[in-house]
Amino acid sequence: MAAMSMNMVIHRAFRRDLERFLDALASFRDGDRARADQLGTAWDNFDAQLTDHHEGEHAIAWPAMESIGVSKQLLATFDEEHDRMAEALAATRGAMATFRTTATAADASAARSAMANLQTITVAHLDHEEQEIEPIYLQPMYQQRIAHGTRGFPWTGGLWHGEVSYERGICPVTERLYESDLLLFDVCRVPLTTRDVDDVADAFEKVIQNLDRLRALDGE
Numbered sequence: 001m002a003a004m005s006m007n008m009v010i011h012r013a014f015r016r017d018l019e020r021f022l023d024a025l026a027s028f029r030d031g032d033r034a035r036a037d038q039l040g041t042a043w044d045n046f047d048a049q050l051t052d053h054h055e056g057e058h059a060i061a062w063p064a065m066e067s068i069g070v071s072k073q074l075l076a077t078f079d080e081e082h083d084r085m086a087e088a089l090a091a092t093r094g095a096m097a098t099f100r101t102t103a104t105a106a107d108a109s110a111a112r113s114a115m116a117n118l119q120t121i122t123v124a125h126l127d128h129e130e131q132e133i134e135p136i137y138l139q140p141m142y143q144q145r146i147a148h149g150t151r152g153f154p155w156t157g158g159l160w161h162g163e164v165s166y167e168r169g170i171c172p173v174t175e176r177l178y179e180s181d182l183l184l185f186d187v188c189r190v191p192l193t194t195r196d197v198d199d200v201a202d203a204f205e206k207v208i209q210n211l212d213r214l215r216a217l218d219g220e
């Protein structure tokens with residue numbers, strides 16, 4: 001489940017960036033071409049990251065989750081939500097392209113409407129994904145106590161007679177690490193190359209070397 005901690009970090013970045021786009025588009029000054037271009041560049045990056053994230057989940061995370069007991073039905077629901085997100089992304093992509101070309105306040109406003117719709121759809125999906133798959137004992141299999149069949153096996157069926165709790169809060173330190181303090185991901189695996197791994201190490205070093213600047217930016 002290490003990949004899911006990375007999932008939380010990525011989700012937070014998406015939520016943060018959507019808010020930033022809404023703020024930036026709301027305060028856009030008519031005709032400010034340089035600003036429209038900056039926002040267009042930021043959008044291209046966001047668009048690529050969100051597309052890559054949900055397509056990667058479908059191709060890599062869903063099969064891994066299915067193998068540990070997450071239901072096919074839930075994964076199909078996630079895919080439907082991804083499809084709605086992809087539609088909203090396409091609409092926003094078009095609106096942002098127009099805005100970048102014209103740099104008018106009217107097109108900034110149209111792009112903001114598309115972005116607000118994208119935010120609603122995306123945040124609802126991110127919330128849903130987190131509720132269902134993090135942490136492991138809050139997954140439906142444990143909450144509904146059905147791992148196999150329809151009758152609650154193996155909690156029922158006479159093989160086991162104990163009592164167990166799967167309530168949120170039973171592992172507060174683990175939950176805190178999982179939700180905010182610990183960052184784990186599988187960096188040493190195919191198809192990543194040594195150069196990809198070096199890129200990740202460089203990114204960590206870059207952040208660490210610029211912590212003061214980043215903290216200052218956060219306060220702006």
Ligand SMILES: [Fe+2]
Binds near residue numbers: 007011053057129
């Ligand atoms: Fe995700």
Ligand SMILES: [Fe+2]
Binds near residue numbers: 054057078082125129
């Ligand atoms: Fe997702």
